[in-house]
Amino acid sequence: MTLPIFLIGARGCGKTTVGQALAQAQGCQFVDTDSWLQDTAQQTIADIVEKEGWDGFRARETAALEAVTAPSQVVATGGGIILSDYNRRFMRENGTVVYLCAPVNVLAGRLEAFPEEGQRPTLTGKPISEEVSEVLASRDALYREAAHYVVNAAQPPAQVVAEIKAALQLACAS
């Protein structure tokens, strides 16, 4: 594999979890834009948003996306990366984009169990379930526009990895 693989989708769909497993299965490097950004800034996302607002975070996120993009990388992105036209085009033109799609109840259940508030400050100020529903409704079309493939992310991680590998192999074979 040479083109980078970009995993996109809502908070809690498993981009970070599945990305690590996919990279291991494919013998690729793994990088997460949120981890890269937080390590580089030496601050949590919650701190960055508090000091610089969401616009400041989004600018750093685009810089992270550009910095980590390299051949044979599996890139786990943050859930809002698709909000920028530039980011959507950049990923489609520089790699293979996979949308990890899961329903609101699955996403909300995972986020309620593992909120990771330093990495996921509230987007709307609303309770998790309401926020997930509202945010997914506003972003689903953007995930689909950016994606080359859509996979079912409500399955266990190993099955999500298998579905992505099958899609990528089909792509190579065609």
Ligand SMILES: Nc1ncnc2c1ncn2[C@@H]1O[C@H](COP(=O)(O)OP(=O)(O)O)[C@@H](O)[C@H]1O
């Ligand atoms: N396919 C899955 N099945 C069950 N739990 C999952 C799955 N993918 C992720 N999780 C869990 O959901 C939480 C959020 O996963 P994460 O990979 O951080 O999502 P994202 O990076 O898309 O926000 C973690 O606690 C993780 O263990």
Ligand SMILES: O=C(O)C1=C[C@@H](OP(=O)(O)O)[C@@H](O)[C@H](O)C1
């Ligand atoms: O959906 C979003 O706007 C965000 C999702 C988070 O990443 P995960 O999708 O990995 O949780 C993180 O980038 C930031 O809190 C913003």
Ligand SMILES: [Mg+2]
């Ligand atoms: Mg993540």
